[in-house]
Amino acid sequence: MTSEKVNILKLKLSEKDYNKLLNLNNKDIIEFIEKFVNLCCPSKITICDNSEEDIKYTRDSAIKNKEEAKLFVKGHTIHFDDYFDQARDKNNTKFLLPKDKDIGPEFNTIDREIGLKEIYEILKNIMNGHELFVKFFNLGPNNSEFSIPCIQLTDSAYVAHSEDLLYRQGYQDFVRLGKKAKFFKFVHSQGELREGALGLFVCKNIDKRRIYIDLEDEIIYSTNTQYGGNTIGLKKLAMRLAINRASKEDWLTEHMLIMGVHGPKKRISYFTGAFPSMCGKTSTAMISGESIVGDDIAYIRNIYGKVRSVNVESGIFGIIEGINDRDDPLQWKTLHEPVEIIFSNLLYYDNGKIYWNGKTGEKPKEGYNHSGEWYECKKDKDGNTITASHKNARFTFKMNVLSNVDEKLHDPMGVEISGFIYGGRDSDTSVPVEESFDWIHGIITKGACLESETTAATLGKEGIRVFNPMSNIDFLSIPIGKYIVNNLKFAKKFKTPPRIFSVNYFLRDKNGNWLNHKNDKVIWLKWMELRVNNDVDTVKTPTGYIPLYEDLKRLFIQVLNKKYTKEDYIKQFTVRIPENLSKIKRMNEIFSTRVKDTPDVLFKILNEQKDRLINAQKKYGKYISPYDLI
Ligand code: SPV
Ligand code: MN
Numbered sequence: 001m002t003s004e005k006v007n008i009l010k011l012k013l014s015e016k017d018y019n020k021l022l023n024l025n026n027k028d029i030i031e032f033i034e035k036f037v038n039l040c041c042p043s044k045i046t047i048c049d050n051s052e053e054d055i056k057y058t059r060d061s062a063i064k065n066k067e068e069a070k071l072f073v074k075g076h077t078i079h080f081d082d083y084f085d086q087a088r089d090k091n092n093t094k095f096l097l098p099k100d101k102d103i104g105p106e107f108n109t110i111d112r113e114i115g116l117k118e119i120y121e122i123l124k125n126i127m128n129g130h131e132l133f134v135k136f137f138n139l140g141p142n143n144s145e146f147s148i149p150c151i152q153l154t155d156s157a158y159v160a161h162s163e164d165l166l167y168r169q170g171y172q173d174f175v176r177l178g179k180k181a182k183f184f185k186f187v188h189s190q191g192e193l194r195e196g197a198l199g200l201f202v203c204k205n206i207d208k209r210r211i212y213i214d215l216e217d218e219i220i221y222s223t224n225t226q227y228g229g230n231t232i233g234l235k236k237l238a239m240r241l242a243i244n245r246a247s248k249e250d251w252l253t254e255h256m257l258i259m260g261v262h263g264p265k266k267r268i269s270y271f272t273g274a275f276p277s278m279c280g281k282t283s284t285a286m287i288s289g290e291s292i293v294g295d296d297i298a299y300i301r302n303i304y305g306k307v308r309s310v311n312v313e314s315g316i317f318g319i320i321e322g323i324n325d326r327d328d329p330l331q332w333k334t335l336h337e338p339v340e341i342i343f344s345n346l347l348y349y350d351n352g353k354i355y356w357n358g359k360t361g362e363k364p365k366e367g368y369n370h371s372g373e374w375y376e377c378k379k380d381k382d383g384n385t386i387t388a389s390h391k392n393a394r395f396t397f398k399m400n401v402l403s404n405v406d407e408k409l410h411d412p413m414g415v416e417i418s419g420f421i422y423g424g425r426d427s428d429t430s431v432p433v434e435e436s437f438d439w440i441h442g443i444i445t446k447g448a449c450l451e452s453e454t455t456a457a458t459l460g461k462e463g464i465r466v467f468n469p470m471s472n473i474d475f476l477s478i479p480i481g482k483y484i485v486n487n488l489k490f491a492k493k494f495k496t497p498p499r500i501f502s503v504n505y506f507l508r509d510k511n512g513n514w515l516n517h518k519n520d521k522v523i524w525l526k527w528m529e530l531r532v533n534n535d536v537d538t539v540k541t542p543t544g545y546i547p548l549y550e551d552l553k554r555l556f557i558q559v560l561n562k563k564y565t566k567e568d569y570i571k572q573f574t575v576r577i578p579e580n581l582s583k584i585k586r587m588n589e590i591f592s593t594r595v596k597d598t599p600d601v602l603f604k605i606l607n608e609q610k611d612r613l614i615n616a617q618k619k620y621g622k623y624i625s626p627y628d629l630i
Pocket of ligand 1: 087088228229230235236296317
């Protein structure tokens with residue numbers, strides 16, 4: 001550290017803020033901040049610690065800097081991202097790859113030296129006229145073996161505010177760890193801004209949007225974007241760093257919810273669940289009557305011989321589209337309470353009211369949204385209708401505003417996991433719930449082979465199956481085969497590893513009718529809870545273990561007060577041999593061409609499954625009722 005550089009922080013910081021940095025007793029932190037202050041040249045710097053004062057300052061700055069506007073309900077604010085900045089930018093998210101490294105063809109990479117040169121050029125003086133917020137957080141609970149300390153540099157008060165809602169404050173852990181803090185680093189700038197709807201500022205230079213990931217230095221750069229998935233360092237950006245770190249240290253970073261499912265006699269069994277986007281992940285995590293630990297990202301470790309997991313986050317950045325009073329009572333209620341919530345990219349109308357697509361109640365005809373002034377039937381340049389809210393419009397709140405938050409959310413030891421769940425959007429192949437034969441069979445046939453069908457809402461063309469192993473494909477930072485092997489190896493040390501299940505909320509009959517109601521998912525959860533405690537028996541099929549009719553019938557009555565007929569059961573749990581064989585064919589194709597490092601065991605397990613399906617077909621035909629298999 002040269003004295004000249006020390007001076008820049010001394011010069012630009014208040015004495016109080018400077019002392020906050022000295023208190024951390026870690027010269028790497030000072031050097032990191034100095035380096036980017038020198039490069040980005042912010043006009044003002046604020047160092048935030050855990051204090052209420054700093055948290056309030058961040059929240060107030062988002063309003064003062066016109067990144068958020070107040071809404072009618074106390075605590076509620078709205079934020080807009082630019083019209084072309086509404087989702088994760090996969091094309092411009094790249095790994096900085098050193099010359100001597102190869103992470104496989106699946107990844108978007110750029111030569112590390114070239115990428116650094118480019119991003120430094122973009123960052124040069126980028127914060128001129130902006131205030132830099134320096135924030136300290138923890139990924140995971142405070143004071144926990146699971147957790148990773150993080151420093152976020154951002155010139156967006158909205159990003160800093162979002163992180164205050166989504167993560168645990170980490171300043172004290174940095175003080176505790178001192179020189180030992182092995183932290184992740186995030187550098188974000190919105191770049192130049194322009195005035196958008198309601199006079200709120202949005203990014204001007206979307207063409208210079210970059211998200212560059214440096215696994216070597218565990219640092220991520222994000223520029224000229226505001227959308228949370230691109231900017232909130234601790235969310236999907238940190239996930240890439242954590243997957244890489246976990247792979248070296250023999251634990252798992254998963255794109256998973258964590259929830260407590262309530263069984264008989266007040267028993268609670270914890271599950272993690274991976275679901276690609278639009279497959280029911282958040283709605284599963286928030287089912288009333290169960291308890292939520294997390295809805296998006298889980299760290300999973302071997303703690304004294306048990307599989308335990310923590311929620312990396314302590315808030316939710318959730319999709320708001322379609323949330324209504326009938327299907328989502330819990331989220332509906334919370335979204336109307338006077339608690340701190342940031343709404344992004346939905347419709348603002350009537351001086352502070354909000355509307356989102358699918359919201360129960362009055363549907364305004366005009367207002368302001370991510371496209372500016374909005375009116376019914378408004379079209380974009382290409383003639384597409386602009387709906388009132390963007391389909392990726394979101395809410396951000398702390399989990400403690402939910403009435404069913406699990407009491408172990410902040411437990412440094414996490415919760416013990418009894419089952420992993422994998423759920424895709426699948427109209428015709430897998431049954432609503434099924435248990436795998438064992439860990440390896442589950443990781444391979446249910447996790448690694450996870451697919452999801454596109455919805456009309458997302459791509460225009462419905463029913464295209466997208467390969468998404470463990471629903472983590474967008475966030476992997478190691479080759480897919482290696483990642484699958486890490487998952488397979490993880491359970492080797494456990495006498496009884498968690499059971500692995502698949503769920504499918506989207507099964508249809510030949511005529512395209514849904515075979516289940518939205519609310520049925522709670523039944524599959526209750527059944528899995530009974531299974532992990534060995535309370536119920538199963539029917540063995542070629543693809544796994546499925547429930548017995550009598551157990552489901554009882555659960556439907558007990559939990560939903562609903563009659564469940566044998567016909568329902570047979571339709572839902574018929575083994576569909578041709579569809580299952582097609583799936584195996586698709587997977588064999590993907591794993592032998594697209595994935596370059598597929599472990600042999602994957603092909604072996606798929607071939608065994610194929611043989612079981614063919615043998616069953618010879619005996620019972622193409623569509624097999626569970627009653628044939630009992
Ligand atoms: C997801 O898309 O999986 C999300 C939202 O959780 S984002 O932050 O964009 O990743
Ligand atoms: Mn996610």
